[in-house]
Amino acid sequence: MDFSSTPEQEELRAGARGYLADHPQPSWAELAALGWTGVSVPEADGGAGLGFLEEAVLFEEMGRALTHAPYWSTVAVVLPALPADLRAEVARGEASWTLATGPLVTDLDSATRVAYVGGDSIWELVGADREVLQTNDMTRPLGVVSGGEAGRRLSGSEVLPRLRTRSLTALSLEACGVGARALELAVDHAGQRLQFGKPIGTYQAVAHPLATTLLALDLGRSLALFAAWCIATDDPRAAIAAAAAKSHCAEAAVAACERSIQVHGGIGFTWEHVLHRLYKRALGIQSWEASSERLRAEIAEHLLGRGI
Amino acid sequence: MDLRDTPDEELFRSGLRAWLGENRPAPAADVAEEEAEEAAEEEAHRDAERRNWSRRLYDAGYSGLTWPTEHGGGGRPSGYEAILFDELARAGAPQHLGVIGLGMVGPTIIAVGTEPQKASRLERILSADEIWCQGFSEPEAGSDLSAVTTSARLEGSHFVVNGQKVWSSYAHIADWCLLLARSDPASERHAGLTCLLVEMTSPGIEVRPLRQLTGEAEFNEIFFSGVEVPVENVLGEVGNGWEVAMTTLLHERGTLGFSLAAGLGVTMRRLIELAGDRGATPVQRDAIAREWVELEALRYTAYRHLSTPESGVPGPEGSLLKLQWSEANQRITKLALELLGPDAQLLEGNAPYGGYWQHLQLRSRGNTIEAGTSEILRNILAERVLGLPRSR
Ligand SMILES: Cc1cc2nc3c(=O)[nH]c(=O)nc-3n(C[C@H](O)[C@H](O)[C@H](O)COP(=O)(O)OP(=O)(O)OC[C@H]3O[C@@H](n4cnc5c(N)ncnc54)[C@H](O)[C@@H]3O)c2cc1C
Numbered sequence: 001m002d003f004s005s006t007p008e009q010e011e012l013r014a015g016a017r018g019y020l021a022d023h024p025q026p027s028w029a030e031l032a033a034l035g036w037t038g039v040s041v042p043e044a045d046g047g048a049g050l051g052f053l054e055e056a057v058l059f060e061e062m063g064r065a066l067t068h069a070p071y072w073s074t075v076a077v078v079l080p081a082l083p084a085d086l087r088a089e090v091a092r093g094e095a096s097w098t099l100a101t102g103p104l105v106t107d108l109d110s111a112t113r114v115a116y117v118g119g120d121s122i123w124e125l126v127g128a129d130r131e132v133l134q135t136n137d138m139t140r141p142l143g144v145v146s147g148g149e150a151g152r153r154l155s156g157s158e159v160l161p162r163l164r165t166r167s168l169t170a171l172s173l174e175a176c177g178v179g180a181r182a183l184e185l186a187v188d189h190a191g192q193r194l195q196f197g198k199p200i201g202t203y204q205a206v207a208h209p210l211a212t213t214l215l216a217l218d219l220g221r222s223l224a225l226f227a228a229w230c231i232a233t234d235d236p237r238a239a240i241a242a243a244a245a246k247s248h249c250a251e252a253a254v255a256a257c258e259r260s261i262q263v264h265g266g267i268g269f270t271w272e273h274v275l276h277r278l279y280k281r282a283l284g285i286q287s288w289e290a291s292s293e294r295l296r297a298e299i300a301e302h303l304l305g306r307g308i
Numbered sequence: 309m310d311l312r313d314t315p316d317e318e319l320f321r322s323g324l325r326a327w328l329g330e331n332r333p334a335p336a337a338d339v340a341e342e343e344a345e346e347a348a349e350e351e352a353h354r355d356a357e358r359r360n361w362s363r364r365l366y367d368a369g370y371s372g373l374t375w376p377t378e379h380g381g382g383g384r385p386s387g388y389e390a391i392l393f394d395e396l397a398r399a400g401a402p403q404h405l406g407v408i409g410l411g412m413v414g415p416t417i418i419a420v421g422t423e424p425q426k427a428s429r430l431e432r433i434l435s436a437d438e439i440w441c442q443g444f445s446e447p448e449a450g451s452d453l454s455a456v457t458t459s460a461r462l463e464g465s466h467f468v469v470n471g472q473k474v475w476s477s478y479a480h481i482a483d484w485c486l487l488l489a490r491s492d493p494a495s496e497r498h499a500g501l502t503c504l505l506v507e508m509t510s511p512g513i514e515v516r517p518l519r520q521l522t523g524e525a526e527f528n529e530i531f532f533s534g535v536e537v538p539v540e541n542v543l544g545e546v547g548n549g550w551e552v553a554m555t556t557l558l559h560e561r562g563t564l565g566f567s568l569a570a571g572l573g574v575t576m577r578r579l580i581e582l583a584g585d586r587g588a589t590p591v592q593r594d595a596i597a598r599e600w601v602e603l604e605a606l607r608y609t610a611y612r613h614l615s616t617p618e619s620g621v622p623g624p625e626g627s628l629l630k631l632q633w634s635e636a637n638q639r640i641t642k643l644a645l646e647l648l649g650p651d652a653q654l655l656e657g658n659a660p661y662g663g664y665w666q667h668l669q670l671r672s673r674g675n676t677i678e679a680g681t682s683e684i685l686r687n688i689l690a691e692r693v694l695g696l697p698r699s700r
Contacts, residue, residue, distance in 0.1 A: 001310070001311045001312075001313075001387055001390070001611040002309060002310050002311070002387075003309055003311070003509055003608070003611055004309065005309060006309075045535065053309060112529040130347070156624060156644070175580075183694075187694045187695065187696060188695055191362035191695070191696055191697055199697045201690070201696035201697050202696075202697045202698065202699050203699070204683075204686075204690075204699055207686070207687070207690035207691075207694075207696050207699060208683070208686040208687075208690065210690060210694060210695065210696065211685075211686040211687075211689035211690045212686070214628070214689055214693060214694060215628055215632055215689070217526075217607065218603035218609060218625075218628055219609055219632065220605065221612075222605050222609040222611075223601070223604060223605045223608065225608070225612070226311065226604070226608045229309055229310075229311050233312075241604075244600075244601040244604055244605075247597075247598075247601055248601050248602070248605060268574050293594065296593075296594050296597035296598055296601070297590075297593070297594065297597070299597040299600060299601065300593035300594065300596060300597040303580055303596065303597065304580060304583055304584065304588065304593060304596065305584075306499075307588070307590060307593055
C-alpha cells in the first residue's frame with residue numbers, strides 16, 4: 001500500500017494553494033483556464049484525462065481556501081451524469097452545474113445549469129426561476145428553484161449512488177482542508193499569544209486538545225484519501241469508504257474550528273477573523289448530503305445488518 | 309498512491325496464508341478461566357509454546373521481515389510487515405514472542421551497535437533464542453525517564469550495576485535486558501546515561517513478578533546488586549544513553565502501528581459478532597460504527613505515515629498511532645462489556661466467551677500508560693509535530 005502522492009499531484013497542490021489564497025471567488029472561466037474544470041474529462045473532449053485523485057487535491061485546497069465556486073457541485077456531483085459533449089462544455093468553462101435532489105439546491109448563485117432527478121432519469125431543468133437564500137455558509141449558498149420544464153435527458157438515475165459517493169468524498173476532502181487551516185491558525189496563535197508571561201501553547205490545557213485535533217484530522221485525511229482512491233480505481237468499497245470518511249471528517253472539521261475559536265479567545269469570536277467562515281463551511285459540510293450520525297447508521301447496517 | 313498489494317506483495321501474502329493454514333497453532337486456553345496459581349503454570353506453558361511458534365516463524369523466514377538481509381532479516385519494505393500482522397491476526401495466530409527484541413532492541417542494535425553485538429545478538433532475537441526485556445522505568449523515573457538513578461560504575465573492563473527497575477514486561481522470561489543506567493554519578497537529567505545489554509542470568513539480578521489488575525503477572529521489578537556487565541555490552545556511546553533510549557522508544561511507538569491496528573481488527577470482528585449474538589440498541593450501533601470507522605482510519609494512517617520517505621527511524625507521528633490505538637482499545641472493550649450487561653461480571657466457567665472481553669477490557673487500561681502515557685504522547689505531538697512551545 002502506497003499512499004504517497006505523485007510529484008504532479010504535489011505540484012498541483014502547491015499551485016492551487018497559491019492561486020486560491022489570492023482568488024477566493026474565482027470565475028468558472030478562470031478555473032477552466034487553469035485546467036481544473038476538466039481534470040477528469042478525457043483529453044479527446046478537451047480535458048486533462050486525469051482522475052479523481054487529482055480532483056481530490058483541488059477539493060481539499062478549496063476547502064482550505066473557502067473557495068466560493070460551483071466546483072464541488074459540478075465536478076464531484078454532476079459531471080459523471082453528463083453526456084460527452086456537455087462534459088466538454090464544462091472542461092471549456094462554458095457551463096457549470098448543480099443537482100437538485102431535494103427542496104434545497106446548492107450554488108444557484110453561480111452554477112449556470114441545473115439538473116434534477118425525475119422518474120428514472122436525470123434531466124436538465126430549463127426555464128426555472130431561482131431564488132438564492134441567505135445561508136450561514138456564504139461560500140456555498142442554498143436556494144430553491146420553481147417552475148421550469150425538463151430539457152435534455154442527461155443520464156439514467158442508476159448513476160445516483162455513484163454521484164453520492166463522489167459527493168461525500170469530495171465533502172470529506174473539503175472538510176480536511178477546512179480543519180487543517182483552523183488547526184494551523186490555532187497553533188500559530190498559541191505559539192505567539194502571551195498570557196501570564198508565557199505563550200499560551202505551553203499550557204497543556206491549550207496544547208493537549210490541539211494534539212487531539214491533530215489526531216482526529218490526520219485520521220480523517222487517511223479516510224478521505226482512501227475513499228478517493230477507491231473512486232479513482234472503481235473499487236467496490238467506495239460507497240462505504242465515502243460514508244466512513246464523511247462521517248468522521250465533517251465532525252473532525254467542526255471540532256477543529258470550535259477548538260480553534262476557543263484557543264483564539266475574544267479575537268476568535270469576531271466577524272473580522274476568518275475562523276467563523278471556516279466554522280460555517282464546516283457546519284455546512286456536516287449538514288449537507290447526510291450527517292455523520294445518519295452515515296454511521298448506514299455503516300452499522302453494513303456491519304450488523306438491519307436493527308430492530 | 310496505490311493501495312493494492314503489488315504483485316510481489318500478493319505472492320508473499322498468498323504464500324504466508326498457505327503456510328499459516330498448515331502451521332497455525334491451536335488457540336490457547338483463556339487464562340481468565342484458570343485459578344491464579346494454575347494460571348501461572350499455564351502462562352509458563354504458553355510462553356514455551358509461543359517460543360516454539362516464534363522459532364517456526366523464524367525458520368519459515370517470517371521474522372524480521374524489514375531487517376537488513378545481512379543481519380538475517382528479510383530486507384523488505386515495511387508494507388510486508390503489515391501483511392504479516394494482518395495475516396497472523398486473520399488466522400488467529402499469535403505474533404512472535406520477542407516483541408521487545410524485534411521491535412525495539414534489534415533495530416537499535418542495527419542502528420548504533422558494534423559489529424560483534426550485531427553478530428552475536430541479532431540472529432538470536434529473530435529466532436527467539438533470546439527474549440528481551442526493557443529496563444527503563446524506575447520507581448522515581450516514569451514519564452520523566454531522565455530521572456533514572458540505577459548506577460553503572462566503570463571498573464576496569466566492566467560496569468558494575470546497582471539499582472532497581474520496575475514495570476519491566478517479560479523480564480521473568482527474558483534472557484537479556486536493555487538497561488538504561490547512569491554511568492556518570494555527577495551527571496543530571498539527560499546527560500551521563502548509558503545503555504547496556506545485560507544478560508539476565510548474570511549474578512546479582514533478581515526478578516520479582518508484579519501482579520497486574522488483570523490478575524496476570526506480565527511485568528516485573530528487577531533488582532541489580534553489583535551486577536557486572538562487560539564494556540563491550542555498551543550500546544552506542546558511554547554517556548549517550550538518552551539518545552539511544554529515545555531511538556528505541558520511537559521504534560516502539562512507530563513500528564508497532566501495524567501490529568496494533570491488526571490486533572484491534574480482531575477485536576472489532578469479535579465486537580461485531582458479539583453485537584450479533586446479543587443485539588445492540590441504536591445508540592450502541594452508532595458507537596460500533598464509529599469505532600469501525602476509526603479503526604479503518606488507524607489502519608490507513610499507519611500505511612500513510614510509513615509510505616512517506618524517511619530515515620528508517622520512525623518519526624514522532626508514531627505517537628499518533630499509539631495514542632489512537634490505546635484509547636480506541638479502551639472504548640471498544642468497554643462497549644463490549646456494555647453489550648454483555650451483567651454477564652460481564654461473571655468469571656471463570658461462567659464467563660461469556662471464555663472471559664475474553666473482561667480480560668481485554670482490564671488489560672486495556674494499561675495501554676494508555678505503557679510505552680508513554682497518553683499525556684506524554686500529547687506533549688510529544690504538541691511540541692514535535694505541531695511545533696508548539698515546550699511545556700517544561
Ligand atoms: C502494562 C505495562 C507495561 C510496561 N512495560 C514496561 C517495560 O517493559 N519497560 C519499562 O521500562 N517500563 C514499562 N512500563 C512502565 C511505563 O513506561 C510507565 O509506567 C510510564 O512511563 C509512566 O510512568 P509512571 O508509571 O512512573 O507514572 P508517572 O510518570 O508518575 O505518571 C503518573 C501520571 O502523571 C502524568 N504525567 C506525568 N508527567 C506528566 C507531564 N509532564 N505532563 C502531563 N502529565 C504527566 C502521567 O501521564 C500519568 O497520568 C510498563 C507499564 C505498564 C502499565
